[in-house]
Amino acid sequence: MRVLLTTWGSRGDVEPLAGLASRLLELGAEVRVCAPPDEEFVELLARVGVPLTPLGPSVRSVVNGAKPPSAARAFELAPELVAARYETLTKAAEGCDVLLATGLMPAGARSVAEKLGIRYVLACFHTAGLPSSKYPPLSRPGHASSPEETDIKALWEQDAQRVNALYGEAENRHRAEIGLPPVENVRDYVFTDRPWLAADPVLFPWQDHTDLDVVVTGPWILPDERPLPADLETFLDAGEEPVYVGFGSMALRTSPDLARLAIEAVRAQGRRVLLARGWADLAAIDDRDDCFVVGEVNQQALFRRVAAVMHHGGAGTTTTAALAGVPQLVVPQIADQPYWAAGVADLGIGVAHAGPTPTYDSLTAALTTVLDPGTRARARALSADGTIRTDGTTVAAKMLLDTVSEERPVHARVNRPDTEHETRTHRSARPAASDRRTELMP
Known part of the structure; x- marks a missing residue:
């Protein structure tokens, strides 16, 4: 069996595919991956033995370009x-037998699968x-909905129109070139009626969030056995557990002074700082030995050795911190991040910062709660009780095999959480509409 996996997005979109690719290889499948040509993604896929086929421009060049991403650039x-x-x-x-697409609105992927007559899966x-009859859509580049519009159905219809404005002409022009009829609603065509959700239902309770028949696999985690760098080990061993501060692929254009604010707020708690450079290229503010700066590192190992994790609320970082049993301070920036932040707060394993632009006072207040022994105890208990799923890549890989063999339907038992998960997920991690962020790009 041959599987094609594709995405365009940041590391949070690429690493899960690497995890799924690794599991598929273990099950005997042949795997190809098409993803952005960023060097770190090439190295990431090389770790699991899958060469990266370049797709589109470098993501980092778009995120960290001379000018911030704009509506014009989106179009x-x-x-x-x-x-x-x-x-x-x-x-x-x-x-190939099946094409699985994820990441930023993968318009074009399903059409390719349709033309070739192979199975198509949309994963998120x-x-x-995803369309909902209860919650409004995220903002998207294009003609904005009227602030006075409150009808949910109308808002989602306008969202579909914005997707068509972004992708419709190109999608249908290329479809015509390969002999396919036009698509009227690009968004719904891309999503399908049964998208797969690669997330933990405890950290991200999804019930009632969408009207689509979501297939839940659990998060796609790539096991990381890499040792921590020797100088980092030396820093960790030299004192009390530090607070990790890292914002991944966020450019942090609205918070250019975040490193200073975070370092000063952590120091005010009497803690050392472990600062991750990330795509914002965060740096130390002085030469004091209580602050250590790291690049890309094994977070699975590192998070078990820190007092707390301050981060942007990406799906991967949130899940990794929860599995490590470490308290979290989430400062959400865009898209789904406020939802993950709300889930962390709802579980009592950390704090959701109010808004993307913190101050010294807001970080200090949040850290006081995050570093409270009760928060640490809840975070450890959640990690220890086995509630958070770690079998997502196995579930998804076997489902992909089944979509080809047709030995059983795609909507296998894994689509229905067991009793324990059901009782834990009848919460809503959706933030208030006023707290939700705009998607970075289309």
Whole structure:
């Protein structure tokens, strides 16, 4: 069996595919991955023995460009990505049995699968962008809905129109070139009626978030056995557990002074600081030996040795910290991050910061709660009780095999949580509408 996995997005979109690819290889499948050509993604896929087939421009070049991502750039990028998918995926999918797409609105991927007559699966890591009769859509580049519009159905219809404005012309032009009829609603065509959700239902309770028939696999985690760097080990051993501060692929354009604020707030708690550079290139503010700066590192090992994790609320970082049993301070920036932050707060394993732009006072107050022994005890208990799922790649890999063999339906037992999970997930991690963030790009 041959499987083609594809995405375009940050590390939070690529690493889960690496985890799934690794599990598929273990089960005897052949795997190809089409993803952005960023060097760190090439190295990430190389760790699991899968070469990366470049798709579209570098994500970091878009996020960290000279100018912040704008609506105008979004309308340039959308058709560029559609064209890249038609060209790249058509070649990469040759001889494949199934194509799984995720990441930023993968318009074009399903059309390639349709033309080649192979199975198509849309996977997502949250439900924030899926149509709902109860919650309004995220903001998206294009003509904004009227502030006075409150009808949920109308708002989602307008969201579909914005997706069509971004991707429709390119999608249907390329479809016509390969002999396929036009698509009227690009968003719904891409999503399908049965998208897969690769997230933990305790950390991200999804019930009632969308009207689609979501198939829950659990998070796709790539096991990381890499040792921590020697100098980092030396720092960790030299004193009390530090507070980790890292914001991953966030450019932090609205908070350029975040490193200073975070370091000063952590020091005010009498704690040392472990600062991750990330795509914002965070740096130490002085030469004091209580602050250590790291690059890309094994978070699975590291988070077990810190007092708390301050981060942006990406799905992967949130899940890794929860599995490590460490308290979290989530400062959400965009898209699904406020939802993960709300889930952390609801579980009592950390704090959701109010808004993306913190102050010294707001971080100090939040850290007081995060570093409270009660918060630490709840975080450890959640990690220890086995509630958080770690079998997502196995579930998803076997489901992909089943979509081809047709030995059983795609909506296998894993679509229905067991009794324990059901009782734990009848909460809503959705933040108030006023707290939700705009998607970074289309």
